[in-house]
Amino acid sequence: MIHPNKRFFLTSIFTLIGVVSIYAQSIGYPFYKYYSSQDYHGGIQNWKITQSTDGLLYVANNFGLLEFDGTNWNKYELESGTKCRDVYVDTDGKIYIASQGDFGYYIPNGKGKLRFVSLADSIPGEKRDFDETWRIFKQNDQLLFCTFDDIFIFNLNGQLKQIIDPDSDPDNFFFVNHELYFNQNGKGLSVMSNGNIKSTAYGHYFKNMTISGIIAINNNQLLISTLKNGMFLKSGNQITVWQPKNQDKFKNANINQMKRLKSGKIAIGTQNEGLFILNKNGEIELQLSKGKGIENRTVLSIYEDIQGNLWLGHNNGISSIALNSPFKHLNEQTGLPGTGYDALLFNDTLYLGTNNGLYYKNIKAQNTSFKKIENTSGQVYKVQQINNEILMGHHAGTFRIRNGKANKIANIQGTWTLLDLEKYPDYVLQGNYKGLSLFKKSNDGLKFIRKLDGFEESSRVMEEDQDGNIWMTHGYKGVFKIKLTNDLQSVEANYYGEEKGLPAKILNNVWDLNDNLIFSTVAGLYKYDKNKDRFIKSSFLSNYFSDDVQFISFTEDAIGNIYFVSTTETGVLEKTTNGNYIKHTAVFNELENLLNDDLQNIITLEANKVLYAAKEGFIQFDNTAQKIKDVDFNTxxxxxxxxxxxxxxxxxxxxxxxxxxxxxxxxxxxxxxxxxxxxxxxxxxxxxxxxxxxxxxxxxxxxxxxxxxxxxxxxxxxxxxxxxxxxxxxxxxxxxxxxxxxxxxxxxxxxxxxxTNIAYGFYFFIALILAVVTYYVIELRYKKKTEILTEEKEKEITRIDSELKTSEEKFEKLKNEKLKSEIKLKNKELATSTMHLINKNSFINSVKANLNNITKRSKNQEVKHEINKVIQNIDKNIAADQDWEHFSIHFDQVHGDFIKRWKEDYPDLSPQEMKLSAYLRMNLSTKEIANLLNISVRGVEIARYRLRKKLELERSDNLQEFILKY
The missing domain is CATH 2.60.40.10 (Immunoglobulins)
Structure with missing residues (x-):
């Protein structure tokens, strides 16, 4: 912790330094975005860039007109397929373009798609056959289309008003102070005023030069750039070289275009050396070229958009440079490879430690990249100035930096940090991978004394309080209060975790802010209460953050501004004269996904200037840069x-x-x-x-x-x-x-x-018609139903009378039918009984036949006598003919007089065939019929065959079906 008197002294020094500014040159490059020809789907060369009042960007490209809406690129090709050389967007939204052999404007059609309207087609005669339109300018209510032969003047309604034919062909055009300047081959710089061309008093100076840009600067002076002859200042009628020390640089660079920026600075686009940014005095503040801030060294066109971004049209591609951003990137394009970890500015030399080693650069020297210090390859965790000596904490140990070289001063692996002790001003405490070590200051520099006993934890973050206690925070174990023993041989360490008031033992850090030690935790800021020997919530910064915010990194510059990174936002608390803070976070959204997420760090360089350790190098932030303003923009x-x-x-x-x-x-x-x-x-x-x-x-x-x-x-x-x-x-x-x-x-x-309404009207009309029809139909049905009911009632009365008369007849008829049914049923039963009787007789005949056979074979007369008695008895009781007659009567009753009708129709049938017919009518099987006729099955088949013959049936006719249907 810095002593208050010491802090006041340092604040005064740094404030003074901040006033004079230690930065003569930029040490980093602005953020940029590059679009290749594959991104915008156009040609490689981009000749002019401009913007509409709605914010859309337009580019004159080799393949036509490009449009960028912030999301997508659109391309509008000319029917002739020629290059687009210039583009101008008027306040009414018309987009004027100049191309090879043509010029005109784009305007939306009925569906909003841009269509091209040629103005050149209205030019009469041979004047229409020009080669290339190079520039477009608006002068009051006129439009000037400049070709290398003539200048065509149109009014805003698209009518040709005048054709200016210079006596010598122009090679470029510039619109300055509402006048058109152009250079003529072999003649020099001329100006057109009120439709007349006149040579300037100083114009002959440029008769053998190609002028690439003219801008107005202070006191009616003109700054004139040339392609290969450098830059010149016109004061009155006198021409002088502007900034002679840079003249050779500009000559070799081949200037393509020059533009005055809103800040008053001058942007110069060159053929060979990229982009130069000059201050108003002509001093080079920034140079961007291939691999050094941009992707292409040729700049054909320059445009500053509404938001202050600088757009560059390259020979191959388009770049957008955040020139007004407070951030600058120090990465491999500045000669600094690797991920940033720590930095130090000392005696105009900036030291930057990355995972690849330690690099340095004199910030006042021009065009110098960062150089690597020998013997520093590997992870650099800390770069510090102690006792006017540069010390480096490295994965391999602790090193002293002198004369561009690193020398190890302690062979202890893994130096996290070095703490200059106020209680023991001659000593320095080192935190390393495993514990603590002690160093002593001497005239020859820092000397390693010993490794301290009593503590073996990794010690990356340490601060000293006013009582000389060392507070060390471990990312995963908690907080330790460390006190050196009087003999400086060892330390005593007390552990503080959740039981001592901390919300968790993980992700705790200690910071020296506003002359106090503040502890950041997973749930806000805490401080140590000495009387209670525990941690309590800190009210510091409570007006600017929620109680549970988790901070990742802090630093405080010499004038009290506090820079912070939390899990939810990054920003600065800018200190005011009354001791309060103004919180700024919006601009820091640009750092999203860029910062180092391993060992995050913010390094103070001077008042209002800090470095953020980034995934690729470092990002410089200048708090004096213009803050983000509220702007109106459209969707x-x-x-x-x-x-x-x-x-x-x-x-x-x-x-x-x-x-x-x-x-x-x-x-x-x-x-x-x-x-x-x-x-x-x-x-x-x-x-x-x-x-x-x-x-x-x-x-x-x-x-x-x-x-x-x-x-x-x-x-x-x-x-x-x-x-x-x-x-x-x-x-x-x-x-x-x-x-x-x-x-x-x-x-x-x-x-x-x-x-639709028409459909609903039609539905209503149909419904109305249906209602009327329904009414009349119902009325008609009612009348008809009334008539029918009357008629039915009369019929019902007649029917009842008729039924009364015929009821007795029906009763008698039903009674007779019932009797007939009963008789018919009895006849069926009798027929069935008769059938059973016939079957019985058949069986008895069979027994009789067997008995006759026995008597014939028997020699016993007595047995024969007895059997003959049985046979005689059987003959007495069998009356086959009578049984058949009886059966026939009942059979005809059941089958509608079948036997009677059958005899009448077929009188030649034998009794046996009559029986066969009756049995077939009864649908008996062949076997059943054989038993009844007392013949074999084969005999039945023969009998069926004979019967078919007598009935004269065809072979296809079925005998039984014929009898059943008879």
Whole structure:
């Protein structure tokens, strides 16, 4: 911990240094984004860049006109397929372009798609056959189209007003102080005023030079750049070399373009040496070239956009440079490879420690990259100045840095940090992988004394309190209070964890802030209460953060600004004159995913300037840079289309309103047929700062209850929408948390044809007709029903009378039918009994035959006599003919006089065939018939055959079916 008097002295010194500023040159490069020709789908060369009032970027490209809406690149090719050399966007939204053999403007068609209108086609005669249009300028209410032969002047209505024909061909054009300057081969610099061309008094000076840029600077002076002859200053009629010390540099660089920036600085784009940024005095503040801040060394065009970004059109690609950002990147492009860990600024030399070693650079020297210090390869954890000596904590041990070399002063592996002890001012405490070591100051530098006993924990973060206690925080074990013994041989360590008030034993760190030790934990800031010997919540910074915020890194600069990184935000608490703080976080969103997530660190360089350890090198932050201002920016629709139709495009986002191109659909309404009730809306916000990481929020009014969550998605699709009126709202939020103006699109999904007003009118008409018809039908039915009821009643009376008369007859008839039924049933039963009797007789005949056989074979007369008696008795009781007659009577009663009718129709049938016919009528089987006829089965088949012959049946006729159907 720094003693208050010592802190006051250092604050005064650093404040003074901050006033004079130690930075003569930039030590890093601005953030940038590069677009290759594959990204924007165009040609390699980009001749001019400009921007519309809506924020869209336009580029004159080899393949035509490029448009960038912050999300997507669009390309508009000329029908001739020629190069686009210049582009100018007027306040009414017309996009004028200059190309080979043509010029004109782009304007949206009915669907908002840009279409080209040629103005050159209105030029008469041979003047139309020009080669190339090089520049476009607006002068009051006129447009000047400059070719290498003539200058064509049009009014804003597209009418040709005048043709200026210089007596010598121009080679370039510049619009300065509302006048058109151009250089003529062999003649020099001329100016056109009121439609007349005149030579300037100093113009002959440039007659053998190619002028590449002219800008106005102070006191009506003109700064003139040339392609190969350097830069010149015109004061009155006198021409002088501007900044002679840089003249050779500019000559060799071949200047392509020059532009005055809003800050007053001058940007110079060159053919061979990339981009130069000069202050108003002509001193080079920054140079960007291939592999040093940009991807291409040729800069053909320069444009500063609404947000202050610098756009460069290269010979191959396009770059966007965050020139106004407070951040600069120190990475491998500055000669610094690896991940950043720690840094130190000492005597104009900046030391940077990475995982690859220790690097250094004199910050006042021009065009010098970082150099590696010998013998430092590997992880550098700490770079410190103690006793006017540079010391390095390294994976391999502790090193002294002198004359660009590193010498090890202690052979203890893994030096985390070195602590200059205030209680023992002659000693320095070292924290390493395993425990602590002691060093002593001497005239020859720091000397290793001993490794201290009593403590073996890894000691990376340490601070000393006012009582001389050493507080060491371990990332995973807790906090230790360490006290050196009087003999400086060992230490006594007390452990503090959850039982001592800390919310957890992990992720604790100690910081020296505002002359106090503050402990960051997983649940906010804590301080040590000496009287209670435990940790309690700290109220420090409670007005600026929630109680449970987890801080990862802190540092405090010489004037009291506190820089911080937490798990939720990164920022600075800028100290005010009354001792309070102003919190700034928005601009730090640019650091997302860039900082070192291993051993995070913030290093103070001087007042208002710090370095953040990054995944690639370091990132410098200048707190004096202009803070982010609230800006108005728009969200625009880029394409609205029906997603279930081939002819799907509703609009490309633009339309003409009061003669101007507009993206505001607030007052527009679009009707969509019900069959096309699926819509996709694409949108973008042309806010092009902060890595272009815009987020969007949308809401479909009358369908959704509220806005969606923020998302980076730039389109939304709705399918199967019911009929009704809808308003789609969308807005953007840039990386700094600023919200754009709302974009709205009103559309109506028409009902299907069967739910339209015409359809409902038709339905009503049909319903009315049906109601009338129904009424008359019901009335007619009622009358008819009344007549029918009357007639039915009369018929019912007649029927009842008739039934009364015939009821007795029906009763008698039913009674007779019942008697007949009973008789018929009895006849059936009798027929069945007769059948049984016949069967019995058949059996008895069989027995009789057997007995006769026995008598014939028997020799016993007595037995024969007895058997003959039995046979005689059987003969007495068998009356086969009578049984058959009896059977025939009952059979005819059952089968409708079959036997009677059968005899009449077929009188030639024998009795045996009559019986066979009756048995077939009864549907008896062949075997049953054989038993009844007392013949064999074969005999039955023969009898059936004879019967068929007598009946004269065909072979295809079935005998039994014939008899059954008879």
């Amino acid at each position: 625009i629709f880029t394409k609205i289309e029906i997603s279930n139709s081939n002819d799907s495009i509703i609009s490309y986002g633009r339309y003409i309103e009061n003669g101007k191109v507009s993206f505001n659909y607030q007052n527009q309404d679009t009707e969509i047929p019900f069959k096309d009730n699926s819509i996709r809306l694409a949108y973008s916000a042309p806010y092009m700062s902060g890595k272009f990481k815009n987020q969007y929020q949308y809401w479909l009014e009358n369908s959704e209850e509220e806005y969606s969550n923020w998302t980076e998605r730039t389109d939304k699709e709705y399918t199967n929408l019911p009929e009704g009126d809808y308003i789609f709202h969308v807005r953007a939020k840039n990386i700094y948390g600023q919200v754009s103006k709302l974009a709205s699109f009103h559309f109506t999904i028409l009902p299907p044809w069967y739910r």
